[in-house]
Amino acid sequence: MKINVLSFLTGLLIVVLLVAGVMFLKSRKVAPVKQLPVTAVAGLHRAFPKVIGPESAPVKLIEYSDFECPSCRIAQGTIAQVFRDYPGKIQLTYRHFPLTSHRWSIYAHQAAECMQIQGKFWPYQDKLYEKQPEWAASKVPPVEMFGRYAREQGADMNLFTACMGDVAVTRGIYAEKEEGARNQINATPTFFLGGERFVGPREMREKGVNAIRRALGLPEFPVVPEPAVPQAKESLPPAKK
Amino acid sequence: MREKNYKLLFAGRVFLGLVFVCSGFIKLMEPIENFRGAMTAYDVIPSVVIPVLAQVIPWAEFVFGFFLVAGYLPRISAGVLAGLSWSFVLLILITKTMTGSLPKDCGCFGEGSFLHLKPLQVVFLDVFNTLIGIKLALTKNHPFSLASILK
Numbered sequence: 001m002k003i004n005v006l007s008f009l010t011g012l013l014i015v016v017l018l019v020a021g022v023m024f025l026k027s028r029k030v031a032p033v034k035q036l037p038v039t040a041v042a043g044l045h046r047a048f049p050k051v052i053g054p055e056s057a058p059v060k061l062i063e064y065s066d067f068e069c070p071s072c073r074i075a076q077g078t079i080a081q082v083f084r085d086y087p088g089k090i091q092l093t094y095r096h097f098p099l100t101s102h103r104w105s106i107y108a109h110q111a112a113e114c115m116q117i118q119g120k121f122w123p124y125q126d127k128l129y130e131k132q133p134e135w136a137a138s139k140v141p142p143v144e145m146f147g148r149y150a151r152e153q154g155a156d157m158n159l160f161t162a163c164m165g166d167v168a169v170t171r172g173i174y175a176e177k178e179e180g181a182r183n184q185i186n187a188t189p190t191f192f193l194g195g196e197r198f199v200g201p202r203e204m205r206e207k208g209v210n211a212i213r214r215a216l217g218l219p220e221f222p223v224v225p226e227p228a229v230p231q232a233k234e235s236l237p238p239a240k241k
Numbered sequence: 242m243r244e245k246n247y248k249l250l251f252a253g254r255v256f257l258g259l260v261f262v263c264s265g266f267i268k269l270m271e272p273i274e275n276f277r278g279a280m281t282a283y284d285v286i287p288s289v290v291i292p293v294l295a296q297v298i299p300w301a302e303f304v305f306g307f308f309l310v311a312g313y314l315p316r317i318s319a320g321v322l323a324g325l326s327w328s329f330v331l332l333i334l335i336t337k338t339m340t341g342s343l344p345k346d347c348g349c350f351g352e353g354s355f356l357h358l359k360p361l362q363v364v365f366l367d368v369f370n371t372l373i374g375i376k377l378a379l380t381k382n383h384p385f386s387l388a389s390i391l392k
Contacts (some may be wrong), residue, residue, distance in 0.1 A: 006391055007313075010391060015304060022266070026270060098290065102288060186289065
């Protein structure tokens with residue numbers, strides 16, 4: 001195949017100039033980012049760490065999950081169980097992983113993150129899981145339902161409403177998801193305990209619980225008892241600051 | 242094709258190229274999360290490919306749009322842009338069929354720009370762009386182009 005060198009070099013030159021031009025303009029931040037109503041925390045927002053349990057806890061679990069995912073709801077039973085069985089020994093960090101295939105998921109994560117800003121993430125996540133069948137079946141974005149749940153939790157509704165439209169909060173959520181994607185997460189819920197990974201409620205119950213017991217120096221269960229699907233009253237312990 | 246007959250096609254070439262130059266440039270100037278967010282609104286796009294598409298599509302739009310306006314590799318550029326346009330049409334139609342709903346904003350021209358099209362408006366624009374792109378890709382000679390100078 002005959003290559004026209006002049007043509008090739010011209011194309012290369014154009015591409016180099018275009019890339020350099022874009023990079024230069026981008027570095028000078030000429031164009032504004034998305035303009036939306038902003039909350040007091042906008043612009044600086046990164047998804048806040050959502051941690052429950054004492055810092056001194058010997059077992060530090062990390063959970064990536066999606067509020068619209070039924071398996072994630074089921075896994076809450078195991079999590080509640082380990083908090084009950086090993087009080088003061090478990091610390092759980094929640095990280096957003098809204099799945100694209102769940103159409104209302106990102107709204108739920110935004111609502112939860114908005115409640116985190118108000119220090120009410122954990123009871124709100126319980127509510128989201130408890131009411132999951134209700135809002136996930138909605139035909140329209142269930143923003144009103146999320147608002148109702150937030151009101152029930154005593155949220156400042158002005159702040160909540162402004163936060164729900166804040167793209168900076170959404171970016172924080174996606175940044176967490178991206179971090180999960182870098183950790184090769186492709187299903188929810190995924191739990192990490194040190195270097196170990198447990199995917200799905202069953203693996204968490206069958207292997208994760210024993211991994212926790214190993215970490216605590218306890219003998220492993222031959223068969224781990226199955227917890228019930230969580231109800232509101234069976235939720236995680238109250239958040240500690 | 243004689244230059245006289247090419248005038249209309251030239252207008253189409255510039256139009257198609259500029260649409261994609263604008264679309265790509267605006268996306269490139271915005272945080273990549275904006276475009277990722279726009280794509281996640283289309284439930285049929287698998288989440289694993291969104292980060293890759295968010296990186297590739299704006300550059301492809303910008304570079305091939307510029308190529309087409311300048312007339313560099315006009316047939317290939319027109320073919321690529323016609324392919325992109327048609328894939329956007331399919332994306333909207335498949336999303337509508339499978340989920341029964343569409344995002345309010347297509348996300349085609351970024352989030353912070355002045356230009357916000359509804360998905361159905363985009364379908365018409367992209368069908369039009371696809372037809373122009375196919376016609377340009379099938380046209381052998383492109384006067385007023387870098388390609389004709391570099392021959």
